[in-house]
Amino acid sequence: MDKKIIFKSLNKSQVKWRVAGSLILFLVCLVVIFPAYANIGIDWVNNKTSIGIPTLPNSGFNLGLDLQGGAHLVYQAKVDDIPENERASSVEGVRDVIERRVRGGLGVAEPLVQTTKVGEEYRVIVELPGIKNVSDAIQMIGETPVLEFKEANNDKPRDLTDAEKAQIAEYNDNANYKIKNILDEMKAGASLEQMIEKYSEEKELVMGNIGFITEEVHPEIYAWANSANDGDVSQIVIKEMDGMSVVRKLSTRDGEKEVSAKHILICYRGASYCESQFSEEEALSKINNLKAEVTVENFSELAKQNSTEPGASESGGDLGFFKAGQMVPEFENAVWNVPVNTISEVVKTDFGYHLILKTGEQTRKEYEISRVFISTMQASDVLPPEDAWKQTGLSGKQLKRAEVAQNTQTGQIQVSLNFDDAGTTLFSDITSRNVDKQVAIFLDGEILSAPVVNEAIIDGSAVISGNFTWQEAKLLVQRLNSGALPVGIEIINQQTVDASLGMDSLTTSFKAGLIGLMLVALLMIIFYRLSGLISVVSLVIYSVVVLAIFKFIGVTLTLSGIAGFILSIGMAVDANVLVFERLKEELTEGKSLRSATEEAFVRAWPSIRDGNITTLISCVFLIWFGSGFVQGFAVALSLGVLVSMFTTIIITRNFMRFIFSFLDGKKFNWLFLGGVKKEKIS
Amino acid sequence: MNIPFIKYSKMWLFISGVAAVISVIFLIMWGLKPGIDFTGGSLMELRFAENRPVADEIKAVFVKSGLEVSTQNSGEKILIVRTSFLDENKHQEILTNLKEVTTGDITEISFETVGPTISQQLKQRAWMAIVLVSLGIIIYIAYAFRKVSRPVASWKYGLLAVIALIHDLLIVIGVFALLGHFYGIEVNTPFVVALLTVLGYSVNDTIVVYDRIRENLLRRREDDFGVLVNAGLNQTLWRSVNTSFTTLLTLFALYFFGGSTIHSFVLALLIGIASGAYSSIFIASPLLVVVEKWQRK
Numbered sequence: 013m014d015k016k017i018i019f020k021s022l023n024k025s026q027v028k029w030r031v032a033g034s035l036i037l038f039l040v041c042l043v044v045i046f047p048a049y050a051n052i053g054i055d056w057v058n059n060k061t062s063i064g065i066p067t068l069p070n071s072g073f074n075l076g077l078d079l080q081g082g083a084h085l086v087y088q089a090k091v092d093d094i095p096e097n098e099r100a101s102s103v104e105g106v107r108d109v110i111e112r113r114v115r116g117g118l119g120v121a122e123p124l125v126q127t128t129k130v131g132e133e134y135r136v137i138v139e140l141p142g143i144k145n146v147s148d149a150i151q152m153i154g155e156t157p158v159l160e161f162k163e164a165n166n167d168k169p170r171d172l173t174d175a176e177k178a179q180i181a182e183y184n185d186n187a188n189y190k191i192k193n194i195l196d197e198m199k200a201g202a203s204l205e206q207m208i209e210k211y212s213e214e215k216e217l218v219m220g221n222i223g224f225i226t227e228e229v230h231p232e233i234y235a236w237a238n239s240a241n242d243g244d245v246s247q248i249v250i251k252e253m254d255g256m257s258v259v260r261k262l263s264t265r266d267g268e269k270e271v272s273a274k275h276i277l278i279c280y281r282g283a284s285y286c287e288s289q290f291s292e293e294e295a296l297s298k299i300n301n302l303k304a305e306v307t308v309e310n311f312s313e314l315a316k317q318n319s320t321e322p323g324a325s326e327s328g329g330d331l332g333f334f335k336a337g338q339m340v341p342e343f344e345n346a347v348w349n350v351p352v353n354t355i356s357e358v359v360k361t362d363f364g365y366h367l368i369l370k371t372g373e374q375t376r377k378e379y380e381i382s383r384v385f386i387s388t389m390q391a392s393d394v395l396p397p398e399d400a401w402k403q404t405g406l407s408g409k410q411l412k413r414a415e416v417a418q419n420t421q422t423g424q425i426q427v428s429l430n431f432d433d434a435g436t437t438l439f440s441d442i443t444s445r446n447v448d449k450q451v452a453i454f455l456d457g458e459i460l461s462a463p464v465v466n467e468a469i470i471d472g473s474a475v476i477s478g479n480f481t482w483q484e485a486k487l488l489v490q491r492l493n494s495g496a497l498p499v500g501i502e503i504i505n506q507q508t509v510d511a512s513l514g515m516d517s518l519t520t521s522f523k524a525g526l527i528g529l530m531l532v533a534l535l536m537i538i539f540y541r542l543s544g545l546i547s548v549v550s551l552v553i554y555s556v557v558v559l560a561i562f563k564f565i566g567v568t569l570t571l572s573g574i575a576g577f578i579l580s581i582g583m584a585v586d587a588n589v590l591v592f593e594r595l596k597e598e599l600t601e602g603k604s605l606r607s608a609t610e611e612a613f614v615r616a617w618p619s620i621r622d623g624n625i626t627t628l629i630s631c632v633f634l635i636w637f638g639s640g641f642v643q644g645f646a647v648a649l650s651l652g653v654l655v656s657m658f659t660t661i662i663i664t665r666n667f668m669r670f671i672f673s674f675l676d677g678k679k680f681n682w683l684f685l686g687g688v689k690k691e692k693i694s
Numbered sequence: 695m696n697i698p699f700i701k702y703s704k705m706w707l708f709i710s711g712v713a714a715v716i717s718v719i720f721l722i723m724w725g726l727k728p729g730i731d732f733t734g735g736s737l738m739e740l741r742f743a744e745n746r747p748v749a750d751e752i753k754a755v756f757v758k759s760g761l762e763v764s765t766q767n768s769g770e771k772i773l774i775v776r777t778s779f780l781d782e783n784k785h786q787e788i789l790t791n792l793k794e795v796t797t798g799d800i801t802e803i804s805f806e807t808v809g810p811t812i813s814q815q816l817k818q819r820a821w822m823a824i825v826l827v828s829l830g831i832i833i834y835i836a837y838a839f840r841k842v843s844r845p846v847a848s849w850k851y852g853l854l855a856v857i858a859l860i861h862d863l864l865i866v867i868g869v870f871a872l873l874g875h876f877y878g879i880e881v882n883t884p885f886v887v888a889l890l891t892v893l894g895y896s897v898n899d900t901i902v903v904y905d906r907i908r909e910n911l912l913r914r915r916e917d918d919f920g921v922l923v924n925a926g927l928n929q930t931l932w933r934s935v936n937t938s939f940t941t942l943l944t945l946f947a948l949y950f951f952g953g954s955t956i957h958s959f960v961l962a963l964l965i966g967i968a969s970g971a972y973s974s975i976f977i978a979s980p981l982l983v984v985v986e987k988w989q990r991k
Contacts, residue, residue, distance in 0.1 A: 147782075147786075150782065503782065506782070506805070520951060523951050524947050524948045524950075524951035527947045527951055528943065528944035528947035528948065531943050531944070531947060532940050532943060532944060535936075535939070535940055535943065536940075539936065575948065575959070575960075578944055578947075578948060579891065579941070579944070579945075579963075581944060582940055582941035582943075582944045582945075583895075583898075583941070585937070585940045585941070586898075586937040586940070586941065589933055589936045589937050589940070590902065590933055590937070593930075593932055593933040593936070597929075615909075618838075618905055619901065619902045619905040619906075622834075622835075622838050622901045622905060623897075623898035623899075623901050623902060624898070625834060626831050626834060626835075626894055626897045626898055626901060627894040627895065627898055629827060629830040629831060629834060629894070630827050630830075630831075630890055630891070630893055630894030631894070632830075633823045633826050633827045633830070633890070634823065634887065634890055636823070645887055645891075649891070
């Protein structure tokens with residue numbers, strides 16, 4: 013037998029303190045679990061003694077989905093058009109937004125919103141215990157607005173696939189075939205009207221009449237009609253971008269009057285779009301000098317040299333033909349009704365000072381056309397519509413605040429946006445990239461407005477004007493503030509647990525737990541007598557401590573969590589049993605109660621330690637592996653195992669030391685030796 | 695007390711071997727019956743306030759919408775319906791249709807939809823986890839038992855513990871393959887969790903026995919390894935029985951008094967832990983002796 017007995021020589025008072033400490037721990041934990049009772053006590057004390065002890069927050073346990081009933085929703089985040097390295101953070105943004113929504117809007121006690129990645133897909137799990145109406149919840153989450161900022165997409169459209177090329181070729185072959193038929197039949201004497209009736213794809217027209225056309229809309233047909241007479245039928249096929257036609261010119265009429273002119277512009281500081289540095293007086297004197305110099309012949313040359321209009325050095329100030337209403341009133345008035353080749357007086361507009369030379373006047377014709385039309389197919393018909401816009405990364409995620417605002421000048425109702433730091437940086441980049449270009453604001457996938465950027469915006473605030481009424485703006489601001497999602501979401505999994513099912517599970521599990529505890533207590537006392545009793549006390553303290561920890565940390569209690577907890581009770585018992593068996597052995601070998609006790613704990617410890625560590629290893633992997641059920645179980649089991657190591661080694665041990673100090677001497681050994689045959693006691 | 699466990703090592707190993715092989719055969723023949731977590735789909739539990747319609751009537755509602763369906767009665771008023779994946783619209787549509795063929799109220803007690811994408815992940819991770827846990831355990835035991843590398847190397851203790859453990863898992867799986875085939879009992883995530891728990895717990899049990907053997911190795915001078923092991927078994931016998939018994943007791947309490955949703959889970963645990971207790975004594979230890987004998991040859 014090994015003579016080296018390692019035990020702590022503690023004196024009685026040290027042990028007493030430890031025992032007392034354990035009892036206090038017990039009471040504290042009880043209070044944590046049942047604050048209601050503690051509050052009653054506190055209130056009583058407060059009444060009697062007028063000491064103001066604050067009452068404890070009376071929160072219940074955090075009940076999980078299966079115990080309380082509620083909803084479990086899984087959403088998929090649509091991250092396809094977000095660059096890979098930003099996906100995770102976008103989904104985090106979604107998580108935050110949904111959580112805000114759910115907390116605020118639904119009055120749910122403790123929503124659990126978490127992101128998860130499954131393979132390449134990003135998902136968000138939303139657990140709403142206590143929710144009565146799941147479709148309400150789904151709807152509310154679904155209403156979250158998706159706000160995106162996009163810039164013009166200048167990427168090339170992709171090439172056609174072979175299949176698509178074949179598709180287009182086939183279609184156009186078909187079209188050509190039809191047209192050939194038309195021409196043949198007309199050669200054979202059929203009239204255009206008969207062809208229209210038989211072949212034309214414009215079924216909605218009356219006799220193929222497309223009305224009066226201008227040069228802009230149907231340039232090819234117009235060109236032919238210019239040299240044709242009324243009533244003529246084109247002998248050839250006229251090809252346009254979207255199809256082929258054989259046409260008849262029905263009649264002619266006058267179109268709008270148009271004027272052509274050249275001008276010299278001298279703009280001054282403060283004029284619209286002006287980049288020159290002249291002052292108003294300087295500009296005026298300059299234009300007056302030019303006025304003295306200018307003639308019809310040198311007009312272009314002078315324009316090229318002096319005009320501040322961008323591009324004037326090439327164009328010579330030529331504006332081409334324009335219709336009424338296209339130029340500002342002051343400009344138009346100076347040229348509209350004067351004879352050709354008149355040079356105007358100095359004209360002042362918002363743009364600066366002008367000299368205008370009228371170079372021509374015309375009234376263009378419009379032609380009435382009827383036609384038989386066969387459509388053709390082009391690449392743009394087959395390719396998916398080119399997104400005019402592409403993502404910038406700026407979205408609702410970086411939105412700090414939205415407010416309703418009113419433009420002081422125009423009185424227009426607007427929505428003003430404030431971005432957070434990340435958003436401010438992003439926004440300033442975007443605006444500096446896109447000066448003089450459009451940046452589009454999309455809400456729920458629809459374009460809300462696409463203002464032109466005047467200058468880089470570095471203070472992180474933007475304004476959306478979109479013809480809002482006060483009500484509309486207010487509603488939008490509300491939605492934006494309660495959370496604008498950076499990406500769209502789609503629900504892929506829902507689990508509703510009826511509350512009553514949860515209730516039943518709760519009560520039955522609770523009862524099962526109690527029964528389990530009582531059975532074990534009974535067993536311990538039968539087998540180990542006094543030690544058993546001590547261990548039962550220790551087990552009760554253990555349970556209370558574990559539950560208090562659950563509540564304190566806020567572990568959500570689910571059915572599986574309770575199962576893990578109950579299992580850990582069994583394992584706590586195991587640790588005690590290891591010690592007691594050892595104790596029996598030591599006593600049998602004739603040691604005193606005290607030394608036998610110490611020895612028992614020392615000897616039993618390696619087994620307890622190794623066993624519990626392997627269980628903990630399994631738990632670690634379970635926590636990593638699982639979600640929901642699995643994690644709840646593993647967390648409860650781990651906590652239970654850890655606490656049980658504590659209660660066995662510290663609490664049971666010290667209780668035993670304490671009580672044994674009263675029972676020294678071998679005659680008390682019978683209290684511990686349970687099922688050992690009497691002959692063995694010496 | 696000196697029960698000669700080791701003397702009959704061959705017999706125990708033979709019985710256990712046969713049991714394991716039978717389990718494997720069951721598994722190959724019938725496989726486990728996968729639950730909704732693995733196959734994906736929708737699981738609906740309905741309570742009918744008045745008469746529960748005949749199964750065929752209910753099925754007709756689903757078939758009309760082009761869905762696969764199977765039904766299960768539960769008690770007097772409850773019906774469990776299993777069908778292919780329903781999106782929310784379809785779900786509501788089916789409920790409306792069902793209400794039309796029923797007199798009285800229908801309450802939907804629970805509705806669980808799992809798209810097949812989720813289940814694939816679960817499967818892979820389950821296997822991963824089991825492998826990792828086994829490795830973790832072997833490594834830890836190799837380290838903890840490093841002082842008793844004679845006559846048997848410490849890592850072998852870990853390996854044998856894992857073998858005993860695999861036997862336990864196989865038994866549980868075999869039983870559930872049987873139950874799945876004859877009673878339609880399904881395995882879901884809880885089953886996997888039960889397996890993992892059995893894993894940790896069974897090794898725990900085996901370790902306690904090995905631990906005693908280790909202590910004996912360190913303290914006693916005994917040439918016959920077999921005698922040493924046998925002594926260790928006897929010394930820890932009472933403790934093993936007690937421990938397993940108390941744990942099983944709590945599980946029985948859970949089984950009979952706990953919620954019905956965890957029944958198969960608890961059953962798996964019961965079988966696994968009972969087997970774990972058995973394997974520590976009748977497999978892990980005899981194997982040690984056998985290995986030691988082989989080494990000497």
